[in-house]
Amino acid sequence: MREVRCDVLVVGAGPAGLAAAAAAAEGGQSVIVLDENPHLGGQIWRPQAAEANQPSRSVSPRAAAAPPSAHAHRRAHAWHQRAQKRGVIFETGMTLFDAPRTDHLLAVDAAGQASAFSAQQVILATGAAERFLPFPGWTLPGVMGVGGLQAMVKGGMAVRGKRILLAGTGPLLLAVAAFLLDHGAHVVGIAEQASRAAVRRFGTSLWRHPNKLVQAARLFTRLRAVPLLHDAWPTQAEGFGRVEQVRVAAGDRCQEFDVDLLACAFGLVPRTELARLMGCATQSHIDGEIVAVDRWQRTTVATVWCAGEPTGIGGVDLAVAEGLVAGYAASGAFKRAGRAARRRDRARAFAERLDRAYALRPALRALPTDATVVCRCEDVTWQAIRAQPTIRQAKLQTRCGMGPCQGRICGPALAFLTRATPAAPGTATQTTTRPTAATTSSHAAGPSTGWTGDRVRPPLVPVAVNVLIGAGQAPLANHQPSPAPSRHQEISL
């Protein structure tokens, strides 16, 4: 197996990872950046297929990243150049699948070749994933994630003339609607679950961020012909073999849309699996579990740093600022890190207002019916799952989250669907009287703590047996074998 060493390893080449890499290299460190995607830029800056002049879907494990072309997003291009000037090495199409130790990480490329990366410092910039909420019909072909649809269109899928409904929450819906219009799609509507008042409050707060205000104004102009519903969410998708109609609850009315595609995104969920695998503590947050960091973006594991969406959803400006803080701090350049931290704190205030405006409403917990499949990998229905007290019990008893995606899709949905309204102080849990599913025919799901963060186990993504054999047999050269501290506390799957 190939072995590579560097001072700082950055996982993720989105805005946070690119900024972190550039900053760490400016701080004098040798830096490698990994990304599972063949292209640099992360969710937002990734180039479109036509622009990507030389995708590095190469079979060579040493494949260097295709630099973002001049046509690709100019900010990605600028960060890439800044990093490259300092000797940063990019390895794309390289998926991290295990971290046997916090300074020894294993990755596999598209051709199935494994590499081991040894680094003194690791910066995690693994981004976010979309949250899906299950409702009747959400598993029909033609229903997909908003970001997923955007990625497919960037990858060359034609949407010209297609009737598309966007549903869910957040400015992402607007951004992608504009993007789809630019590609000739017929956007039949946008169903935003947040209330008009909440969105308006958020809008008026934008005066503090003039450039965002300009962006927003531009968006609304572009979207003026698209029906924008507030207090609205899909309740059912129907069709023969694929989605044809979507029923939307809007206020107290119900509206039907004829569609070719339905794209949903109920917010973003921090991708914390790698951080958790490495033993970094998390904390609960309105966005779900986030990686706990100090003011230098340092996690609870001293040599591991985290930047961007895993520390809380905040958008691209916050991601860049956090990346700079982490990169400078990891290379010991604390003065520069301090300056970047001030920029970060401003961006974070914006992110918090965004979170409040677009918080998911409790009514969405009623979206799935008993017959709705919640875990798509294993075909587990809401009825089967809601009889269980914790996510671990749901896994053990119903196979929910046991499939190839390992709960990446149903896990965040369940964390939301089962979130109990906080118990009033003083109503301590009755440890000895709580009935089990066996003693009562149904009971409310347990407190939310039991529904988040089941243990992460390697591999992070499905990896062929032969790759794991190769990766595990390689000697861990001159290192003391010491498992990550506090990574595990109990026997578990």
Place this chain on the structure above:
Amino acid sequence: MKQFDAIVVGGGIVGAACAEALAHVGGTVRLLERGHIAGGATAAGMGHVLVLDDSDAQLALTRIGRSLWTERWSHLPPAVERDACGTIWVAADEAELEAASRRATAYAAHGIEAELLDAEALYGHEPRLRRGLAGGLRIPGDRVLYPPTATRHLLDRAVAAGAVILERTPVQRAGNGHVDLADGNRFEADLVVIAAGLATPMLVDVPGLVIRPKKGHLSITARCPGLLRHQLIELGYLTSAHGDEAASVAFNLQPRATGQILIGSSRQLDDNEPHVDQGIVARMLARATEYLPALGNVPIVRTWTGFRPATPDHLPVIGPVPGAPRLWLAAGHEGFGIATALGTARLLVDQWLDRQPTIDPRPFRVERLSATHRATACVPRGAPECAAVPDQDSPPSPFAA
């Protein structure tokens, strides 16, 4: 039916089986589990219901355990993912085939169906195995189930018979006919059964009672139906199973009802950390692909670890604590607690009701572990000497350690 109160501590498969059996013979049963049911070793194990003959006592317990599962096989709900696939012990060379043949004879003496396979017959059953193997031993009566849902099923039956299950209820200490909860409450009963797996020695005061964690790794593949039909184990398994080297691995593959393959297994003593050891996983997977090369390209979706609760002589403790006739133990089932859960419950209930036990209870007695106690041990209530002593007239096991 005799009426009595019973408390079972531990909601793993052994506690669940005991609760079910006691509830069905007139016990008013409460089961106390510190977390949620089937969350301990039972959640991590392979669920292979097999006969093992490492010792005569092990053979007796696994045989009765398997036949009790077999009796109710067709009544198990679909969630238990039952699969009467049988086992093939794979012989790599002539020496192993020789051992297989001795074992076939021993099994025949106990009425256990076993079919010796030459190489051709082996490949007839399992065409994907690598070429050059000598043959194998097929045990058609062995089977596979999914332990967490099997445990749930046993508890559902216990509840239907009136048992009450209390989860998130940690017990701190147990004595003769009572348990003290972590929250300060004391529960009393005619019979207390401690089935707390590895935690058992912490709850009772029994000199010499040692249950050590024997760590195991397992990996599960994505769905790849059709690669194998039987649970496959290398015949060298038993030698590696109880070897005292730091870490051993053996080829042990299980087809799941889902079309996935469960890949086992490793054994390590005295590693109490649940972390996945990349090096051991690699050795375990390498061993598996040595026998089944087609496995090499199949993706692994998850790897985990669990701890087998192991006593020094590799046999569980089943029976009363000396000097405390209302405090019983059912723990220490190492790598065969799924297979023997029902057998354990039967043995326990037989003794509690003064019925003639189906198998000799003596090898499982608690006091065997404590030489000092043996001299002073009273004959506890409900433990008559067994009339039939099968381990004395059965032929010595060729695999005895």
